Amino acid sequence: MTAAREPSRVPVAEATGLSKRYGATVALHEARITVLPGETHALVGRNGAGKSTLVSLLTGLQKPDAGALAFHGEPAPAFGDTAAWRSRVACVHQRSTVLPDLTVTENVFLGRQSPSPLRPIRWRELHRRAGELLAAYGVDVDPTRRAGDLTVEQRQFVEIARALSLGSAFVILDEPTAKLDARGIERLFGKVRELRRQGVAFLFISHHLREVYELCDRVTVYRDARHVVTAPVSELGRSALVEAMTGEPESAAARNRTASVRTPGRALLSVDGLTLPGAYRDLSFTVRAGEVVGLAGSASSGAVRAGETVAGLHRAGSGRIEVAGRAVRGGDVPAALEAGIGLVPEDRHLQGLVTGRSVAENATLTVRGRLGPFGTVLPSRSREFTERMIEDLDIAAPGPGTPVAALSGGNQQKVVVARALATDPRVLVAIRPANGVDVRSKEFLLGRIGRAADEGGAALIVSDELDDLRVCDRVVVMFHGRVVAGFAGGWSDGQLVAAMEGMAGPREEER
Secondary structure, X not given: OHHHHOOOOOOOEEEEEXXXXXXXXXXXXXXXXXXXXOOEEEEEOXXXXXXXXXXXXXXXXXXXXXXXXXXXXXXXXXXXXXXXHHHHOEEEOOOXXXXXXXXXXXXXXXXXXXXXXXXXXXXXXHHHHHHHHHHOOOOOOOXXXXXHHOOXXXXXXXXXXXXXXXXXXXXXXXXXXXXXXXXXXXXXXXXXXXXHHOOOEEEEEOOOHHHHHHHOOEEEEEXXXXXXXXXXXXXXXXXXXXXXXXXXXXXXXXXXXXXXXXXXXXXEEEXXXXXXXXXXXXXXXXXXXXEEEEEEOOOOOOHHHHHXXXXXXXXXXXEEEEEOOEXXXXXXXXXXXXXXXXXXXXXXXXXXXXXXXXXXXXXXXXXXXXXXXXXXXXXXXXXXXXXXXXXXXXXXXXXXXXXXXXXXXXXXXXXXXXXXXXXXXXXXXXXXXXXXOOHHHHHHHHHHHHHHHHOXXXXXXXXXXXXXXXXXXXXXXXXXXXXXXXXXXOOOHHHHHHHHOOOOOOOOOOX
């Protein structure tokens, strides 16, 4: 980690005194950051701390109200000079910019298929280069394939390959691991370390503090739109880092969070012999009233597809799903909702939000029929209903009419969870529910999901994140489409990770 010990070198990127307002909202106030050649510099902070605003300024998407930006000691390009900004900084944005209707190759080389508008595009060469870029991450996909047909993880690597193929000496990675499993994260980190040895610098934004300590040289903390501290990672312990992010000491409860002691009742969700060709086969498990069950597995395990099938997004080839003893018609979202199944989807941007609509419109999509007579929606009922959910989920929004796109990532996720809970579901299926949210928001969301079980419902948390799974009463593990292990409470990290990686642990008896 030599980068942190050589501060005299000219920074690849430097921001000083940056301020940005959006109306009455202060998004950044005299913020600063310095990224040195060959270092991986972490930027952390709670949702709404100003991280996304900084990214928009560093990439030229927004213009600061005050302050200065420099790259390699030279002032930043003029606002609007897209080509000049791209030559100085590449970015993997938190929200996917992959265009689903274009091919993999078209996405990787978007806007630069040919060195000159007068020269024809050499598609065969571009397909070959795209395949090689993705192969470097162990991703084997046909470059001519439509991007919309890829998995979430594959789309993420298409985005990463596009950013790194630009050849910039400064790359911003904004929550790059949020959609990757353990193997994908390992491949990405290996590539980052390789490029860092070649002098490329990275700004790494993540809510996973373990990744910060594993990958990064230095860390900068923002809180309430302001710079709080910059320090070598090796000199800032986890408790001190969390305290800098939140402004208060890390609680013992946050450090030692475990599932509540619950007494399960009758089976609310029963999955029997479920098979979806190409994803999973002969899947069986139950979730009882008052119980939170984890369905754990990597991206290739089939766990996400299984959770989505329970919620009606896919029709299984065989098998049966029951809620409270009654069969649920497969591949039918309205039927799943009618049966009492709520869903927090994996990707809030693609599956969970209508970004052009308000908090109220998003949060009440599943309960429109309750907000007025004869299919109408009364504004007063919609507002009252949404205000209750804003209070219940602690959503930081000025009001129900606030555009959901104006919220931070954590508060957007709370809107998605609010909508899933709006129907008072018997069974809540939550797929990576704390994906891309800060430490405290994660704790709150997982606690709220647990409360649904405490109140007599059942919850199924589909995730490969250990923090998500710690709130579960028991965990069912999938590997390559099959259930390979089950754990009651008290499992160790090593046991669960080994099972998710195919080294099966003990099976618990079905209850």
